[in-house]
Amino acid sequence: MYCTDFEYDGKRLSEYGMMICSFNGSEDLETVSSGADISFQQLRSGTSDNFNLYSSVYESPYTITFQICRNPCLSNEHMDIHPEEISAIQKWLCRKKYHKFKIDQDAYRNYYWNSVFSSKQIMQNGKIVGLELDMYADSPYAYFEDIVLEFECEPDIAFTIFSESDEEGWIYPYIEIICLGNDENNENLHNDQIYSMQTHSLEISNSMDHKITRIDNCRENETIIIDGKNLIISSSDSAHTSLANDFNYYFPRIFNTFENNKNIFKTNMHCILKFRYSPIKKIGL
Numbered sequence: 627m628y629c630t631d632f633e634y635d636g637k638r639l640s641e642y643g644m645m646i647c648s649f650n651g652s653e654d655l656e657t658v659s660s661g662a663d664i665s666f667q668q669l670r671s672g673t674s675d676n677f678n679l680y681s682s683v684y685e686s687p688y689t690i691t692f693q694i695c696r697n698p699c700l701s702n703e704h705m706d707i708h709p710e711e712i713s714a715i716q717k718w719l720c721r722k723k724y725h726k727f728k729i730d731q732d733a734y735r736n737y738y739w740n741s742v743f744s745s746k747q748i749m750q751n752g753k754i755v756g757l758e759l760d761m762y763a764d765s766p767y768a769y770f771e772d773i774v775l776e777f778e779c780e781p782d783i784a785f786t787i788f789s790e791s792d793e794e795g796w797i798y799p800y801i802e803i804i805c806l807g808n809d810e811n812n813e814n815l816h817n818d819q820i821y822s823m824q825t826h827s828l829e830i831s832n833s834m835d836h837k838i839t840r841i842d843n844c845r846e847n848e849t850i851i852i853d854g855k856n857l858i859i860s861s862s863d864s865a866h867t868s869l870a871n872d873f874n875y876y877f878p879r880i881f882n883t884f885e886n887n888k889n890i891f892k893t894n895m896h897c898i899l900k901f902r903y904s905p906i907k908k909i910g911l
Contacts, residue, residue, distance in 0.1 A: 628731070630697075634718065634741070635725035642715050645697040649748060649756060688739060688763040690911050693748065695756035706753040715757065719743040724764050729911065736771045737907055740764040767793065769904040776900045778806075779893040787889045789882035790905040796879035798854025799903035803828065803841075805848045806896045826895050833890035834881035842872035844895075852877060
């Protein structure tokens, strides 16, 4: 990893007067994991010399070990680190929830890993001179920063999302749905009449998927949130108490294959759809 600084949960290592280093020295060339460490199970078929592929899985999430020390440009007299400083650094890094980790290098500026850290002190003559950090990601690969796309949809008018992931399969995006409608003829109606009359069944389809997302009893100006990653749906309309029963629990997906990454979506009603997702990227440090 050729950089001196990183960001974790919005804070930088350099804010603590520290930098990435190597205490043991290293060669110019090294082999690193790049988010593509796949285990394959193969079995020879009968008397043939050909081996069939039965399964392919990622055996473990992405991990990397590196060291940090005091920045010598900021401390000419001593390089040892006080226990109070170690305490502050480990309070920042060594937590029990995943946070976004990014390295300070131009080529990696838009990539991140959801990570946790463990830490060990590096001692010299009874003094702390650095930390060895083990980073554990929540997946075998990295992610690209969120891609946000917004579409104003009309019934049966298609719009396209091109998946930018490196991994074949699908991603569940975060989607904000704003149900729209024409209120010109509703000026003389009471609120309860408007509420009861203007309900719609929203359907969202994708050319690369074989199922349709359906939400019944949607109302004009209602905002519905579909949190695909966490499989949660919610509504801005507190009166939409039947949402749990109105949703068919098929969360929209953005598909990707080696041959095709073109997802053609359609809806059956006038609405605004805002998509947000982080493409998978097979890179290492």
